[in-house]
Amino acid sequence: MIDQDAVSGEQLRDGLEPDVYPVHEGRWQRLKHTDAWRSMFRHPQLDTPRGRALQGFSNVFLHVYPVKVPRRVLRLRYSWRLGFIATVLFWILVVTGVYLMFFYTPSVTSAYGDMQQLRTGIGFGQLVRNVHRWSAHLMVLVVVLHLVRVFFAGAYKKPREFNWVVGIALLAITLGFSFTGYLLPWDQLSYWAVTVGTNLVSYVPVFGGVLTDLLIGGPQIGQSTLQRFYALHVAVLPLALALMLMVHIWRVRKDGFAVRRGSDTGTVGSFAEGATEFSVDGATTDGAIVGGVAADHLESAGEPVSVMPAATAMALAKGDRVRLLGVVDRESVTAEERQTDDTVFAWPHLITRHVVVALGTIATVLALGVAFAAPLRDIANPNLTPEPAKAPWYFVGLQELLSRFDPLIAGIFVPAGVLTVLALLPYFDKNPATESKYRKVAISIFATILLVAVVLTVIGALFRGPGWKFVPPWQHSYLEM
Ligand code: HEM
Structure with missing residues (x-):
């Protein structure tokens, strides 16, 4: 030193x-x-x-982080590091994907052979393919969990509405990534999963035909589809994801971390980095102060001072007990501003934690890659439909819904409706509270949709067999990954 x-x-x-x-x-x-x-x-x-x-x-790398972060951000429970894990998975996918590109040609005559060659004839080929595949599955899962975490933390509320919308775009791109990659091995599993998936697009009213044509480039999945999916997978989607991720992380930085002030202060909400806390605490009645006081409110001299934090107001409205620190004349109140500096340096406190999480993520996908080989069935055969033909697991809930309802409703209106409502959620939900006890309606609706999606996915993935008949997994597993 x-x-x-x-x-x-x-x-x-x-x-x-x-x-x-x-x-x-x-x-x-x-x-x-x-x-x-x-x-x-x-x-x-x-x-x-x-x-x-x-x-x-x-x-440039450290600059992604703020110099100082609220101490609470260090806690695992703050975010479960899910956004960061998704970022690490993306980089693992980029590195392993580039290695795979060295040995793969997107042609219906050679793609399947390249996959076989990767298994046996190329150094670490099988391992890299396995890691790539499990990272892709894990990324879909982690991004969805990240969305769920952000929702329950209420972290999509002002000023993070737009970042939530960017997040939805990232989710769509992540799904697009996985789906386009699914076709590339050109085996029976990939061919038929993508056939089921792209069939959904044909149900889109008016534009269904055009969209399907644009996606698969012909009457059925073939060379043009493989070429298009490859271009989307290795060029368009990585660029789109990198760009949106840049915006996303930039916004996290600029909007400040959504750190709930928690029950220890009795307040609800979140504050951005560098926010100010006030030392007077309580709620107010005409001319008397009992609450957390914002200095700018106090400046409205001449008016009865009527300031109270949202949480206190809600608690009072519900008849809950609030802490009364004092009832005083308005004139005698002075707001003493106290800067809370419960912050720590991002380096080393947060960054070392991120390094540990990154190493843990790499170790996990490596372990998965060593333990479980990525599947490779027979070469794609358009004339031989496997039974059952399942969509990739993250779309199988939709396939299950389709087996029960009209395709237009199940395949288009329901998913499009859910996605639109989800994307616009921060603009509908004007309730400023972030604690779950003040958000019962939003949480109930979200939890119901989530539960239905999970149940449909589990049924479709684990309990469906030939002819889409009910087959419990303990009799025979038709789970395809
Ligand atoms: C490729 C997918 C994604 C990546 C790589 C990603 C990455 C991140 C990272 C690194 C953070 C900061 C730390 C954290 O909260 O874990 C973050 C925060 C955030 N993400 Fe994502 N995200 C993705 C998708 C999504 C989705 C699908 C949503 C929701 C629709 C979303 C909404 C948000 C919001 C609102 C924040 C700020 C939360 C806070 O400050 O506590 N993100 N994201």
């Missing part, structure tokens, strides 16, 4: 690397003071708050 006494105030102000280093501190320190190193990393190496802040500002 550098002796700070030896650093001049001038150098600190400039944010330049001080031109001093203790000669006794070995090669690593010397390396950090070479011209080459300092041409890459210009910030001071000082282990001081200012040094760490400058590191954050001047490093």
